[in-house]
Amino acid sequence: WEWPWNRKPTKFPIPSPNPRDKWCRLNLGPAWGGRC
Amino acid sequence: MDNYTDVLYQYRLAPSASPEMEMELADPRQMVRGFHLPTNESQLEIPDYGNESLDYPNYQQMVGGPCRMEDNNISYWNLTCDSPLEYAMPLYGYCMPFLLIITIISNSLIVLVLSKKSMATPTNFVLMGMAICDMLTVIFPAPGLWYMYTFGNHYKPLHPVSMCLAYSIFNEIMPAMCHTISVWLTLALAVQRYIYVCHAPMARTWCTMPRVRRCTAYIALLAFLHQLPRFFDRTYMPLVIEWNGSPTEVCHLETSMWVHDYIGVDLYYTSYYLFRVLFVHLLPCIILVTLNILLFAAMRQAQERRKLLFRENRKKECKKLRETNCTTLMLIVVVSVFLLAEIPIAVVTAMHIVSSLIIEFLDYGLANICIMLTNFFLVFSYPINFGIYCGMSRQFRETFKEIFLGRLMAKKDSSTKYSIVNGARTCTNTNETVL
Numbered sequence: 001w002e003w004p005w006n007r008k009p010t011k012f013p014i015p016s017p018n019p020r021d022k023w024c025r026l027n028l029g030p031a032w033g034g035r036c
Numbered sequence: 037m038d039n040y041t042d043v044l045y046q047y048r049l050a051p052s053a054s055p056e057m058e059m060e061l062a063d064p065r066q067m068v069r070g071f072h073l074p075t076n077e078s079q080l081e082i083p084d085y086g087n088e089s090l091d092y093p094n095y096q097q098m099v100g101g102p103c104r105m106e107d108n109n110i111s112y113w114n115l116t117c118d119s120p121l122e123y124a125m126p127l128y129g130y131c132m133p134f135l136l137i138i139t140i141i142s143n144s145l146i147v148l149v150l151s152k153k154s155m156a157t158p159t160n161f162v163l164m165g166m167a168i169c170d171m172l173t174v175i176f177p178a179p180g181l182w183y184m185y186t187f188g189n190h191y192k193p194l195h196p197v198s199m200c201l202a203y204s205i206f207n208e209i210m211p212a213m214c215h216t217i218s219v220w221l222t223l224a225l226a227v228q229r230y231i232y233v234c235h236a237p238m239a240r241t242w243c244t245m246p247r248v249r250r251c252t253a254y255i256a257l258l259a260f261l262h263q264l265p266r267f268f269d270r271t272y273m274p275l276v277i278e279w280n281g282s283p284t285e286v287c288h289l290e291t292s293m294w295v296h297d298y299i300g301v302d303l304y305y306t307s308y309y310l311f312r313v314l315f316v317h318l319l320p321c322i323i324l325v326t327l328n329i330l331l332f333a334a335m336r337q338a339q340e341r342r343k344l345l346f347r348e349n350r351k352k353e354c355k356k357l358r359e360t361n362c363t364t365l366m367l368i369v370v371v372s373v374f375l376l377a378e379i380p381i382a383v384v385t386a387m388h389i390v391s392s393l394i395i396e397f398l399d400y401g402l403a404n405i406c407i408m409l410t411n412f413f414l415v416f417s418y419p420i421n422f423g424i425y426c427g428m429s430r431q432f433r434e435t436f437k438e439i440f441l442g443r444l445m446a447k448k449d450s451s452t453k454y455s456i457v458n459g460a461r462t463c464t465n466t467n468e469t470v471l
Contacts, residue, residue: 019301020291025400026388027119029411030177031215032381033266033312034208035118036305 112275112286113200115190120405127412129185135415136174142422143171149425149435158248159232162225163425165252169218170418176214177207193279193286197272200287209266215414216259216316222374223320224251226327229367233334262311269295269304302393309389317382324371332368366428370421377414380406 020036027035111117119128149155150164180203184190194200228248232239273288295304384403391398425432 018290020289022392023301023305024289025392026384027404027407028212028381028385029119029407030181030207030211031173031411031414032385032407033212033263034204036269036308 112277112288113194113203113272114192114286115184115194118190119408120401121190123405123408124190125185125188127408128181129188131412132174132178132181132415133186135419136178139171139174139415139418142419143167145436146422146425147171148439149432152435152439155431155435156245158243158245159225159228161245161248162221162228162252166218166221166225167421169214169221170421172214173211173218174415174418176210180207193277193284195287196285197274197287200272200289204270205267209263212266213259213263216262217256219316219320219374219378220255220259221252222371223323224248224255226324226331226367226371229331230327233331233338262315265304265308268292306389306393309385313382313385313389317378317385321375321378321382324375328368328371335365362428366424369424369428373417373420377410377417380410 024036118124146167147164150160150167194203228243231242269292271290271292273290274285275288276283276285278284279286291301291304295301299307384398384407387398388403426436
């Protein structure tokens with residue numbers, strides 16, 4: 001286990017198109033959690 | 037190519053790469069002239085996400101902005117693309133510092149006054165918790181907002197990776213956690229008032245200080261647990277670009293592998309947003325409105341009784357009832373401000389879930405502006421609470437005077453710090469709210 005800031009991704013899934021993109025369009029601002 | 041590919045090796049050698057490959061980019065704000073991986077410094081390129089890729093720089097570009105913080109088709113974190121600048125600069129950059137100072141002063145005063153021994157009631161304990169959480173909601177993101185918007189550094193890529201993580205924690209996760217605690221404390225306060233007003237005998241068992249302290253601790257723990265996955269749900273991939281003439285390690289954001297492996301991106305974000313819509317926005321709003329209606333009805337009833345008692349010249353009972361009414365009215369004002377901020381967020385987040393999962397219909401440019409204005413309204417409402425307490429609670433004003441102007445200025449009859457509705461204190465001479 002590593003701290004998140006030390007983590008270097010070795011294997012990583014990036015499907016195309018990246019499903020993350022559609023979820024991270026909304027920026028909720030500081031009070032509600034920002035962008036995903 | 038397998039979906040689960042080694043990312044570091046997805047940066048493949050560009051067919052046209054020359055040893056001095058430097059890409060001239062159209063956007064002058066970008067000032068990026070090629071990128072290198074931290075591992076082997078090869079001339080590599082990134083996998084094509086396809087034209088449908090809608091990360092936020094792409095989105096910004098799509099809606100007409102010139103924002104394009106990416107290099108060789110990979111985006112990196114840059115605040116210029118994070119929020120609509122024409123609103124972010126005046127609201128976050130110029131107005132927020134003033135609101136921060138006012139909030140810190142007013143909420144510190146609230147905490148100072150409410151933490152006095154004479155003010156120690158279950159209601160005040162919850163109000164104090166709310167004041168602390170509200171203050172932390174603006175304090176945590178303040179340094180980031182100052183640096184990015186007030187001092188105009190938003191165009192610089194956020195770097196290095198540790199700074200991206202810190203920015204995410206202090207500008208997104210911690211404020212959201214504090215605000216969630218504040219939301220649930222508002223709910224706890226309303227429930228408490230409901231018990232005091234409508235089921236007074238139960239208050240002696242349910243609204244004791246140890247119980248309220250325990251409840252506050254559980255609320256804080258629950259809010260922490262609900263934000264806990266967010267500390268780990270994204271991976272900050274280091275990406276070395278040449279920025280302003282020197283190699284800079286910027287952050288490319290990706291959803292963490294465990295989300296892909298064990299839950300799935302769609303299910304993870306749907307659960308997260310749905311939990312927030314239901315338990316942080318919708319249910320608290322519904323419960324608060326219901327309790328407020330019940331409280332309002334009880335208040336009306338009490339007013340009628342008060343008129344009757346007044347006619348019968350039973351002054352002592354009449355005063356007790358008036359205290360209850362003012363406290364309840366104060367709660368109604370606090371809750372109404374809360375609803376004004378939470379309902380738009382609940383609606384937009386619900387629309388976001390539908391738009392991302394079922395059918396694309398939400399105008400994200402507009403939604404982000406609406407949310408930014410609501411964020412601003414929320415912070416704007418924090419110092420108003422101080423005005424509400426001061427304006428509506430004589431006990432608050434008296435304690436405030438005692439602390440800052442000395443006991444001479446305080447009224448001689450300020451022995452009366454206990455409300456009949458809040459615990460075993462002697463009756464007050466005041467006609468106003470005793471929290």
